[in-house]
Amino acid sequence: MESDELFINMGPVHPSTHGVARFKLRMDGESIKECTPVIGYLHRGTEKIGEMKTYLQFIPYTDRLDYIAAFPNNYAYVKAVEELAGIEVPLRAEYIRVLTMELNRIVNHIVSIGSLLMDLGAATMIMWGFRERENALQLFEMLCGARMTFNYIKPGGVREDIPDGFIPKLNEFIKDMEKRIVDYEQLINGNEIFHMRMKNIGVISGKDAVNYGWTGPTLRGSGVDYDLRKYEPYSIYPDLDFKVCVRKEGDSYARFIVRMDEMKESLHILRQVVDNMPATKLISMAEYGISPMTGTPTAVSTYFPRIFTPPAGEVYSRIEAPKGELGFYVVSDGTTKPYRVKIRSPSFCNLTAIPSLVKGLKIGDLIAAFGTIDVVLGDVDR
Amino acid sequence: MNSAEELKNLLPGSVISTGLQLNKPMAVVKKEDLVKAAGKAKEIGFDHLSVITGIDYRDHFEVIYNFFSYSKKQNLAIKVNLDHDKPEVDSLTSLWKGADWLERETFDLVGIKFIGHPNLIRILLPDGWNGHPLRKDYDMNTEQFVTIGDNGDDVVSPDGTNLLRRK
Numbered sequence: 319m320e321s322d323e324l325f326i327n328m329g330p331v332h333p334s335t336h337g338v339a340r341f342k343l344r345m346d347g348e349s350i351k352e353c354t355p356v357i358g359y360l361h362r363g364t365e366k367i368g369e370m371k372t373y374l375q376f377i378p379y380t381d382r383l384d385y386i387a388a389f390p391n392n393y394a395y396v397k398a399v400e401e402l403a404g405i406e407v408p409l410r411a412e413y414i415r416v417l418t419m420e421l422n423r424i425v426n427h428i429v430s431i432g433s434l435l436m437d438l439g440a441a442t443m444i445m446w447g448f449r450e451r452e453n454a455l456q457l458f459e460m461l462c463g464a465r466m467t468f469n470y471i472k473p474g475g476v477r478e479d480i481p482d483g484f485i486p487k488l489n490e491f492i493k494d495m496e497k498r499i500v501d502y503e504q505l506i507n508g509n510e511i512f513h514m515r516m517k518n519i520g521v522i523s524g525k526d527a528v529n530y531g532w533t534g535p536t537l538r539g540s541g542v543d544y545d546l547r548k549y550e551p552y553s554i555y556p557d558l559d560f561k562v563c564v565r566k567e568g569d570s571y572a573r574f575i576v577r578m579d580e581m582k583e584s585l586h587i588l589r590q591v592v593d594n595m596p597a598t599k600l601i602s603m604a605e606y607g608i609s610p611m612t613g614t615p616t617a618v619s620t621y622f623p624r625i626f627t628p629p630a631g632e633v634y635s636r637i638e639a640p641k642g643e644l645g646f647y648v649v650s651d652g653t654t655k656p657y658r659v660k661i662r663s664p665s666f667c668n669l670t671a672i673p674s675l676v677k678g679l680k681i682g683d684l685i686a687a688f689g690t691i692d693v694v695l696g697d698v699d700r
Numbered sequence: 701m702n703s704a705e706e707l708k709n710l711l712p713g714s715v716i717s718t719g720l721q722l723n724k725p726m727a728v729v730k731k732e733d734l735v736k737a738a739g740k741a742k743e744i745g746f747d748h749l750s751v752i753t754g755i756d757y758r759d760h761f762e763v764i765y766n767f768f769s770y771s772k773k774q775n776l777a778i779k780v781n782l783d784h785d786k787p788e789v790d791s792l793t794s795l796w797k798g799a800d801w802l803e804r805e806t807f808d809l810v811g812i813k814f815i816g817h818p819n820l821i822r823i824l825l826p827d828g829w830n831g832h833p834l835r836k837d838y839d840m841n842t843e844q845f846v847t848i849g850d851n852g853d854d855v856v857s858p859d860g861t862n863l864l865r866r867k
Binding site for chain 2: 327357358361363365366369401402526528529530531532533542544549550631632633634636643645647649657658660662666667669670671674699700
């Protein structure tokens with residue numbers, strides 16, 4: 319029996335949209351006939367700003383893309399610039415970078431899982447999650463003075479060395495977090511209502527996921543064994559031992575479980591980084607550009623001039639951010655500002671699949687599917 | 701032999717030149733043969749369309765497609781050159797569903813028309829926006845005001861007459 323078609327506008331301000339996104343829904347009774355996402359409410363023209371700022375000035379803007387996990391944004395842009403200019407980075411700096419990025423991955427997954435559970439009607443997880451997130455944010459604050467927008471990773475290294483007392487506090491966090499993840503699993507994994515809401519909802523096959531350009535935990539939830547950290551390694555990832563978390567089912571539950579497993583792997587990486595971090599000693603590095611007037615190369619950064627002109631050329635450099643493949647396409651024309659900065663954000667590309675993912679489902683399932691894709695609208699709209 | 705040269709061997713007539721995009725193999729392709737070349741790339745294993753970048757070089761446009769192969773773990777970039785007066789190229793939406801939004805974004809911000817795209821409308825900026833911001837001749841000083849019209853659509857005006865407080 320066909321009922322009347324109903325048009326529902328969901329958003330732009332809706333708790334489950336993790337920002338400001340809007341869905342235009344054509345409903346047949348209770349099921350979604352057609353879903354049209356409307357984005358762009360948070361568009362700030364970051365790519366245009368990139369053309370108007372110097373290479374160093376643009377780094378703070380990258381913090382504002384995916385503001386839940388900003389270290390990987392810093393790093394992805396800096397990595398592109400470093401590849402373009404051929405800048406060497408001290409080993410200790412690479413260790414600190416990986417440390418921050420993996421810590422940020424845990425924070426991202428906590429927020430992702432917490433807000434997903436809250437959207438499904440269970441507020442406990444986000445309360446628990448934010449307790450641990452606070453500890454991590456305090457660690458970030460110790461490191462660079464900021465809790466969410468860091469501007470910490472810069473070409474040639476990181477801004478400052480890690481402060482005294484950071485490593486013991488980090489060890490404490492790792493030890494605590496290990497127990498907390500077990501708590502999370504006990505809280506959620508066996509819950510029957512949760513299973514009913516998540517299993518076989520928003521199913522996508524591995525082939526389709528690749529065709530849609532999905533990356534990151536969402537792709538790995540569909541059985542595609544791919545992680546840039548493992549198969550196109552950058553920084554110190556080749557030396558680290560970790561496994562790629564994959565689930566075959568391709569439904570919302572699989573994507574959720576992949577994130578839970580990844581948190582454990584990140585903790586495993588963090589422990590290795592802490593154990594193997596080279597001691598603070600001045601390592602002489604090749605200087606870049608004109609001779610330093612003030613800055614000197616240290617164990618955590620090579621000298622990097624304020625006015626910096628990389629050779630003309632173009633590069634596409636990508637990393638495994640917590641949400642998926644984050645890439646920067648930087649074109650240099652040999653002046654002090656980039657000619658073009660293109661941001662390939664994981665949230666934007668992952669969101670492409672939402673109309674086909676939720677076709678025929680209920681509105682509540684749209685929330686679940688949208689939550690497991692894990693987008694941040696700052697990253698989508700740029 | 702890198703992947704760009706492999707593509708040139710398979711399609712000698714379509715690939716103009718091969719080279720490197722810093723460290724990734726890149727093939728420059730005739731713009732008429734883009735779909736053919738991308739289809740061939742997909743056939744030989746490049747199943748992931750990573751990003752579409754449009755660049756305004758003032759005298760011409762370039763569109764760069766970055767591909768990746770999950771089976772071979774290799775990169776490939778395909779570049780097409782477009783006239784500045786007529787920036788049009790065939791759409792890849794028939795091959796990759798993910799190309800849909802990437803092409804819409806390139807259309808929105810750079811103003812490149814993708815022929816055969818099912819729904820080529822603005823995605824980040826409101827409908828009716830004047831100009832394409834990532835073009836080098838985009839006027840940064842002209843203000844544009846956006847409000848929501850009676851039927852929920854965006855209304856853009858250059859002088860702010862659509863704002864309530866100015867009435």
